[in-house]
Amino acid sequence: xxxxxxxxxxxxxxxxxxxxxxxxxxxxxxxxxxxxxxxxxxxxxxxxxxxxxxxxxxxxxxxxxxxxxxxxxxxxxxxxxxxxxxxxxxxxxxxxxxxxxxxxxxxxxxxxxxxxxxxxxxxxxxxxxxxxxxxxxxxxxxxxxxxxxxxxxxxxxxxxxxxxxxxxxxxxxxxxxxxxxxxxxxxxxxxxxxxxxxxxxxxxxxxxxxxxxxxxxxxxxxxxxxxxxxxxxxxxxxxxxxxxxxxxxxxxxxxxxxxxxxxxxxxxxxxxxxxxxxxxxxxxxxxxxxxxxxxxxxxxxxxxxxxxxxxxxxxxxxxxxxxxxxxxxxxxxxxxxxxxxxxxxx
Numbered sequence: 001x002x003x004x005x006x007x008x009x010x011x012x013x014x015x016x017x018x019x020x021x022x023x024x025x026x027x028x029x030x031x032x033x034x035x036x037x038x039x040x041x042x043x044x045x046x047x048x049x050x051x052x053x054x055x056x057x058x059x060x061x062x063x064x065x066x067x068x069x070x071x072x073x074x075x076x077x078x079x080x081x082x083x084x085x086x087x088x089x090x091x092x093x094x095x096x097x098x099x100x101x102x103x104x105x106x107x108x109x110x111x112x113x114x115x116x117x118x119x120x121x122x123x124x125x126x127x128x129x130x131x132x133x134x135x136x137x138x139x140x141x142x143x144x145x146x147x148x149x150x151x152x153x154x155x156x157x158x159x160x161x162x163x164x165x166x167x168x169x170x171x172x173x174x175x176x177x178x179x180x181x182x183x184x185x186x187x188x189x190x191x192x193x194x195x196x197x198x199x200x201x202x203x204x205x206x207x208x209x210x211x212x213x214x215x216x217x218x219x220x221x222x223x224x225x226x227x228x229x230x231x232x233x234x235x236x237x238x239x240x241x242x243x244x245x246x247x248x249x250x251x252x253x254x255x256x257x258x259x260x261x262x263x264x265x266x267x268x269x270x271x272x273x274x275x276x277x278x279x280x281x282x283x284x285x286x287x288x289x290x291x292x293x294x295x296x297x298x299x300x301x302x303x304x305x306x307x308x309x310x311x312x313x314x315x316x317x318x319x320x321x322x323x324x325x326x327x328x329x330x331x332x333x334x335x336x337x338x339x340x341x342x343x344x345x346x
Contacts, residue, residue, distance in 0.1 A: 001207070003134055003203050005137075006137050006192075007200040008189060009191065009197045009198035009199065010072040010189070010198050011187070013071075013185060013187045014068045014071065014187075018053060022044040026044070046276070047278070047298075049276055049298055053184050053185065054184050062088075062103045064186030065090070069108050069188040084114055084136070085116075085132075086108075086116045087119050087132055087147045088101035088148050089119045091122060099116060099117050104148060121336070123332065124332040126149050126189065126309065127309070127330065127332045128340065129147035133146070143192060144190065147188070147191070148187070149310075150186035151183075151305040175236060177238060178218070181275065182302055183301045185311050187314070201344050201345065205259060206259070207255045207256045209248060211247070214241075215337075218237070219233070220234040246282055249287065250287065251339075256329065267289070267328075269329075270328065271309055271331070273308055274301065274304065274309070280296060295313075295315075322346045328346050329343055
């Protein structure tokens with residue numbers, strides 16, 4: 001897919017105040033480690049994640065998305081009534097219905113003829129949302145669109161911790177390691193057809209590929225314990241995700257370069273989904289991308305799901321890592337498995 005007149009005009013984010021260190025998580029897991037004869041410190045050593053942030057208990061994810069969206073509008077001098085389409089694309093939602101986008105639209109003051117809906121596709125949700133908005137802009141159905149997301153990992157982390165303390169099982173621990181990398185945050189992306197609005201990074205196009213045969217590798221949801229009682233579960237086959245994810249990533253990267261008509265060494269910078277140091281090293285080496293072209297936030301923000309990639313891009317832009325005219329690849333991957341890569345001219 002290619003775009004001619006679509007721009008990313010604003011990238012804004014919001015982060016929780018509470019910092020949760022990996023050391024504190026491992027201290028809480030100490031009884032489990034002792035039972036299983038595992039030395040404390042393994043989680044941080046494997047992932048390279050020192051800390052992450054969590055929202056307060058009972059936090060509504062729509063509040064985080066509203067805060068990020070308000071920042072994006074303010075940065076461009078816009079009102080909510082200027083937005084034609086709003087897509088909420090987080091894994092976490094306030095309710096199954098109505099769409100979380102409805103409360104966000106109400107609080108941001110979107111007009112009555114704006115299109116509001118939720119979209120969910122694991123960790124590539126925001127990138128999918130950007131494509132949805134870009135397509136509407138390209139078709140003339142919208143002039144300005146916004147994609148928002150907010151993820152909260154506190155509940156699933158605390159639930160997984162309690163489950164392990166009650167049942168210190170090695171297989172349960174292995175399936176929960178990815179859960180303990182989870183961070184929290186919110187992001188908003190505004191796209192338009194106006195190259196004079198804000199910084200206006202041009203969205204050039206992208207590709208998507210899937211390996212849906214691997215849909216069982218990572219699951220997050222609820223399972224019924226008895227008639228009216230459910231428990232939250234998240235399980236990840238980390239080795240399987242790495243193996244099949246890298247294979248899918250290589251295929252998608254090759255297709256991406258062909259679609260964008262780019263040579264690998266002419267890609268100036270990349271922003272990728274934030275998982276941890278092992279994932280980063282394996283993926284970059286497999287794709288032949290030098291580490292100096294990549295920007296990471298996982299070490300202090302953890303894995304924030306859909307929020308990770310665009311929020312990392314926003315911070316990379318703030319820090320001057322992304323420079324004007326850079327050819328930038330956004331490399332997203334999510335459970336399913338789905339891989340989505342976007343090309344931008346910064």
